[in-house]
Amino acid sequence: MNAPFHPDSLPLDELKVGARAEIAVIDWATLEHSEACRLRHFGFDEGVTVVPLHLGPFGKDPLAIRVGRMTVAIRRKHAHAVRVVLA
Amino acid sequence: MNPLPLVALAGSPNAGKSALFNALTGARQKVGNYPGVTVERHSGRLTLADGRPVELVDLPGAYSLEPNSPDEAVTRDVLLGKQAGERKPDALLIVLDASNLDNHLRFALQLIELGLPTVIALNMVDLARRDGLELDPGKLQEALGVPVIETVAVRRRGVADLQSAIDDMLSAPTCPAEHHAPSDLIRLQRRARELATATVISESPVRRWTHRLDSVLLHPIAGPLILAAILFVMFQAVFAWSQVPVSWIEDGFALLSVGANAVLPAGALRSLVVDGVIGGVGAVVVFLPQILILFLFILLLEGTGYMVRAAFIMDKLMHWAGLSGRSFIPLLSSFACAVPGIMATRTIENPKDRLTTILVAPLMTCSARLPVYTLIIAAFIPNRAVGPGIGLQGLVMFGLYVCGVLGAILAALVIRRTVVRGAGGAFMMELPKYQMPAMKDVAIGLWQRAMIFLKRAGTIILFTTILLWALASFPKAQPGQRQVESSIAGHISNGIYQVVKPIGFNHDISLALLPAMAAREVAISAIGTVYSIDSTDEAAGEKSLADRLRGQWPLPTALAFLAWFVFAPQCISTIAVTRRETNGWKWPLFMVGYLFAVAYIAAGLTYWTAVAAGL
Numbered sequence: 235m236n237a238p239f240h241p242d243s244l245p246l247d248e249l250k251v252g253a254r255a256e257i258a259v260i261d262w263a264t265l266e267h268s269e270a271c272r273l274r275h276f277g278f279d280e281g282v283t284v285v286p287l288h289l290g291p292f293g294k295d296p297l298a299i300r301v302g303r304m305t306v307a308i309r310r311k312h313a314h315a316v317r318v319v320l321a
Numbered sequence: 322m323n324p325l326p327l328v329a330l331a332g333s334p335n336a337g338k339s340a341l342f343n344a345l346t347g348a349r350q351k352v353g354n355y356p357g358v359t360v361e362r363h364s365g366r367l368t369l370a371d372g373r374p375v376e377l378v379d380l381p382g383a384y385s386l387e388p389n390s391p392d393e394a395v396t397r398d399v400l401l402g403k404q405a406g407e408r409k410p411d412a413l414l415i416v417l418d419a420s421n422l423d424n425h426l427r428f429a430l431q432l433i434e435l436g437l438p439t440v441i442a443l444n445m446v447d448l449a450r451r452d453g454l455e456l457d458p459g460k461l462q463e464a465l466g467v468p469v470i471e472t473v474a475v476r477r478r479g480v481a482d483l484q485s486a487i488d489d490m491l492s493a494p495t496c497p498a499e500h501h502a503p504s505d506l507i508r509l510q511r512r513a514r515e516l517a518t519a520t521v522i523s524e525s526p527v528r529r530w531t532h533r534l535d536s537v538l539l540h541p542i543a544g545p546l547i548l549a550a551i552l553f554v555m556f557q558a559v560f561a562w563s564q565v566p567v568s569w570i571e572d573g574f575a576l577l578s579v580g581a582n583a584v585l586p587a588g589a590l591r592s593l594v595v596d597g598v599i600g601g602v603g604a605v606v607v608f609l610p611q612i613l614i615l616f617l618f619i620l621l622l623e624g625t626g627y628m629v630r631a632a633f634i635m636d637k638l639m640h641w642a643g644l645s646g647r648s649f650i651p652l653l654s655s656f657a658c659a660v661p662g663i664m665a666t667r668t669i670e671n672p673k674d675r676l677t678t679i680l681v682a683p684l685m686t687c688s689a690r691l692p693v694y695t696l697i698i699a700a701f702i703p704n705r706a707v708g709p710g711i712g713l714q715g716l717v718m719f720g721l722y723v724c725g726v727l728g729a730i731l732a733a734l735v736i737r738r739t740v741v742r743g744a745g746g747a748f749m750m751e752l753p754k755y756q757m758p759a760m761k762d763v764a765i766g767l768w769q770r771a772m773i774f775l776k777r778a779g780t781i782i783l784f785t786t787i788l789l790w791a792l793a794s795f796p797k798a799q800p801g802q803r804q805v806e807s808s809i810a811g812h813i814s815n816g817i818y819q820v821v822k823p824i825g826f827n828h829d830i831s832l833a834l835l836p837a838m839a840a841r842e843v844a845i846s847a848i849g850t851v852y853s854i855d856s857t858d859e860a861a862g863e864k865s866l867a868d869r870l871r872g873q874w875p876l877p878t879a880l881a882f883l884a885w886f887v888f889a890p891q892c893i894s895t896i897a898v899t900r901r902e903t904n905g906w907k908w909p910l911f912m913v914g915y916l917f918a919v920a921y922i923a924a925g926l927t928y929w930t931a932v933a934a935g936l
Contacts, residue, residue, distance in 0.1 A: 268389055268670060272749045274506050275384035277424045277514075287532065288539040292637035296646070296748055298539060302423040302514070305531070305752040307633045307646070312747060 240317060247297065247313040251286050255318035264315045273312070277302045284318060325376040326491050327408060328367070329399060331432060332416030333425045334382035335626075335753035337444045339363075341416050341474035342379040343762050345483070352769065355406050360395045360667070362407070369488045370481075378410070384424075385506060386431050390670050400435060412438040412490050414483075419456055419471075420449035420754070422520060426513035427506070429465070438490045439467045442483055446471045448754055452529050455522040464516055475759040531626075531754045538627070544634050551627075555618040556656075556722070559688075563610035570610070574603030593790055596853040601786025601846040602779070608842060612688045612774055613767055615657040620766045623650075624758025629750055636748045642730045643737030645669070645748045648678040652729070655685035659895045661770075663902055671746020677736050679899055680912050683890050684729035686722045689841040693886050694721055696845055700867035701879040717883075724887045728919065740911065785839040786846055793832070793851050810851075824921060825881040825928030827874065837891045844891070877931035884927040888920035 240258040249255055257280050262270050278284075278301055287305060288298040295310045330345075332338045342350075346365025353362045363379040380399055381392035388394035395404060402409030415432055417425040433439055443458055462469040468486045472479030538544055578599050585591040622628045628650055636646030647669045655662030662682045669675040686694075695718075702714045737745075792810035799807065806828065814832035821831055829848055837844035849866050870879070890896065890913045899909040 266747070269747045269749065271387060271389055272384075272670075272747070274510070275389070275424075276749070276751065277427075277510060279507065279510055288535055288633075289541065290637050291539075291541040291545050291634055294541075296633060296636050298535070298633065298752055303421045303517075304424050305535075307629070307636070307748065307750045307752055309636070309640075309748050312749070 240319060243317040243319050245314045246284060246286070246299070246316040246318050247310045249284075249286050249318055249320075251289065254283060254285050254321045256321045257282050257284060258317045258319045261315045261317070265312065269312060273308070273316075276306045277304060278316060283321060284316070324408070325366075325374050326411045327376050327378060328412045328414055328487060328491075329378050329380055329410035330414045330416065331380045331396060331400065331428075332382060332444075333384050333418070333421075333428050335751055336382070336416040336418045336421075336425060337474045338379065338382055338416045340759060340762050341442060341444060341472065342377065343759075343765055344472075344474045344477045344480050346377055348765055348768070350765070350769075355395055355404060360392050361664075367484070367487070369484055371488075373488075375487065375491065377414070378407070383428065385428055387506065390667065392667060400432070400437075410437060412440070412487070414487065415439060415441045416444050416474075417441060419443050419446045420452055420454050422456075422461075422517035423514045426516050427509045430509050430513060430516075433465060433467060438493060440483065440486045440490050441465065441467055441469045442472045442474070442479070443469050444472045444474055445754075445756075447473045447476070447478075448756060452754075454524050456520050457522050458520075461516065461520045464519065475756065475762065477759075531752075534755050535630070535752070538630050539633060544630075548631055548634050551622070551631075555615070556719075558618070559611050559614050559691075562614050566610040567607055570603075570607050574599055574606070577603075589794070592794065593787065596850050597787050597790030598783065600849055600853060601790070601843075602783055603846075606775070608688055608692055609771065609774060611691055612657060613771060615688060616767055616770045617763065619654055619657060620763045621758060624756075624763060626753040626755045628653075629752050632748075632750060633752065640745065640748070642733045643674075643745060644678055644681075644733055645671070645674050645746060647746075647748060647750065648674060651678055652682060652685055655682040655687060657770075658687050658689070659683045659685065659892065660898045663895065663898050666902065669746070673737075673741050673743050674746045676903065676908065677733050677741050679902060680736055680741075680908065680915075681729040681732045683892070683895050683912065683916060684725050684732060684888065686725040686887070687841075687892075689892065690721075690886055692842040692845045694718055694883065696867055696870070697879050697883050700870040701874075701876055721883060721887055724884075728888060732915070732919075785836050785843055786850060789836045789843075789847050790850055821921075821924075824885075824925040825875075825878045825932070826885075826924070827878055829873070830878070830882055834891070839893050841886060841889075841891045844886075876936045877928050880931050880936070881924040881928035885920045885924040888916050888923055890916040890920075 243258040246255070257278065259280060260273070260278060265273065282302055285300040286297055287300050290296045296307045297310060297313050298305055298307050299313065330338060330342055342363065342365065345367045350363060350365040353364070354360070355362050360381060365377050365379070367375045367377045369375060378399070380396040383393040383396040386397045386400070388397050398404035399407050399410065400413070413432060413435070415429050417429055429441060443456070443461070446456065449456060458469045458471055468490070470479055470482045470486050472483060538547055578595050581594050581599060582591065585594060622631070631653070632646035632649045635649045639646055639648055648666070651662045651665040651669070654665050659682045662685065663679050666675045666678045666682070669678060698714050698717055702717050705713050707713050707716060789810065792813070793808045795808060810832055811828070813835060814828060817834055818826070818828055818831040821834070829851065832851060833844040833847040836847045845866070848870075852866065852869055896909045896913060899912055900906060903909065
């Protein structure tokens with residue numbers, strides 16, 4: 235894995251609904267350019283606070299995530315590229 | 322004459338840009354297209370306090386100047402003065418969502434770097450306050466170096482201040498724009514967050530409205546049920562609420578016919594006006610109420626912010642069918658009309674998802690099928706109850722909608738495994754805050770839809786009904802012959818008849834299929850025109866079309882006709898918009914081919930099954 239590893243981090247898709255966490259690192263290499271770009275547009279960045287708010291009704295996918303002051307929907311697969319540490 | 326000063330309106334999606342555009346320009350708007358790309362250009366005229374006019378152009382929403390979609394590319398190119406068909410704006414009006422400054426300021430910082438005279442509308446300050454957020458616009462103004470005006474666009478608040486700020490901006494001497502250097506997204510984002518933090522005076526931790534609503538509307542069990550209920554109410558309303566206005570329109574056209582009959586001497590001209598023009602156009606305009614009700618729901622669902630939630634709920638299922646939640650909105654719009662539905666696929670970033678959505682959109686039961694379904698159901702399906710509150714006619718109608726949806730799912734599955742293979746795109750959408758849309762914004766949207774529909778009725782449909790009337794009226798039949806069969810149209814339809822005979826279609830249907838290529842609802846006016854030309858005695862002329870069909874078509878034929886219309890791509894506009902959106906003839910031809918094949922098989926199966934069952 236190319237991205238620097240953070241010892242206490244877990245992938246965003248394993249974070250419990252309602253739990254606050256801070257983004258430790260984002261494994262940009264696993265994302266397509268356009269997907270990475272959109273995550274950046276949504277404000278995904280190291281140090282930003284994220285909270286999973288809702289899960290999709292079918293297969294708990296996609297996830298609604300509060301990032302900064304915005305709520306965004308992303309699929310589990312992409313949330314997996316974001317590693318967080320509990321705040 | 323110098324052109325009017327051009328002010329560009331820019332902002333991130335969900336900043337309330339369209340509402341602000343409506344608030345500033347009122348109904349004086351023009352909707353066009355940028356040349357070479359399929360992006361709509363919305364412009365309008367804004368009048369300053371002293372009466373000077375300014376042209377305001379509403380740019381597509383974008384998160385940054387690094388485009389992720391054709392819409393965002395237009396925004397960038399207009400702002401850099403590189404967009405064909407648009408001059409470089411003289412000034413810039415940036416819209417920001419007051420409660421999402423951390424994010425929206427990034428784009429604003431990037432735009433301010435362009436060096437154009439700029440004003441910022443700090444929009445939706447009411448929603449920010451509702452969420453316990455107190456802001457200091459003065460501080461933001463100081464830090465950014467451009468005027469910041471607080472607005473609530475949906476309530477038309479702050480509009481006068483904004484107008485005078487635009488006035489000042491246009492009067493001030495302009496300095497030459499600096500060279501635009503590609504800015505560093507991460508640096509801008511971090512600067513935006515610092516600024517946003519500095520602007521916030523206080524933030525009380527209230528439980529946010531949107532979050533509370535979402536815990537119900539996005540609940541794993543309640544959420545899908547509520548979505549289903551909303552869709553059910555929507556389709557019920559389309560039928561229930563439209564009955565009264567439909568009868569007014571019918572009465573109006575009946576009066577016109579009576580008037581024309583009284584004024585015009587009997588003969589070819591009267592037949593043309595009464596049977597062709599009034600009959601044909603009337604048969605189509607009658608569906609205006611249903612189309613408007615459907616669009617009313619879609620505009621409300623979009624305006625409140627619910628539409629994205631629907632996409633969220635549906636994403637997993639759509640993903641399974643080879644689409645994404647993003648496809649849900651275009652497909653839902655296609656229930657009104659596939660043309661705006663296909664145009665709405667522009668928001669789908671992944672080209673394969675987008676193409677698949679375009680190819681299956683015509684399977685959604687559009688409102689133009691309603692005339693056909695309504696007439697055939699009224700004529701052939703007995704009006705009796707099959708359960709409490711459930712009528713057989715309504716059930717058949719519902720079944721036709723379901724057939725369309727199932728057909729679309731199957732088609733998407735097959736298409737994604739054959740002609741459009743490959744990995745699907747992502748589902749990444751912002752869930753905006755819930756809000757009450759301004760009725761004026763909804764009214765403007767409805768007005769634009771009504772005009773588009775009426776223009777179509779007044780041009781394409783008027784033209785085809787007149788043409789069909791002529792083809793069906795000449796040459797005159799010899800005594801003992803049916804007019805329908807001896808006319809030019811009769812001879813053309815004989816050719817079609819040979820092809821569709823095996824699936825149970827008769828001469829009348831064969832005759833209607835050709836003009837119905839213009840638009841599905843023309844099938845009804847075509848059959849109506851033919852019967853009124855064909856009717857020799859006055860009494861028959863007064864029977865309703867449904868009564869006449871009941872007497873002349875066997876039931877299996879009627880059912881096969883319904884099945885045909887679930888699938889058949891009988892709409893020139895849809896084919897044209899598909900060509901435009903896919904930049905070529907390959908995909909529209911594929912779409913027409915596969916849909917006709919499916920329609921033929923479905924109608925055939927229906928007919929043979931019905932005959933075998935002894936219906």
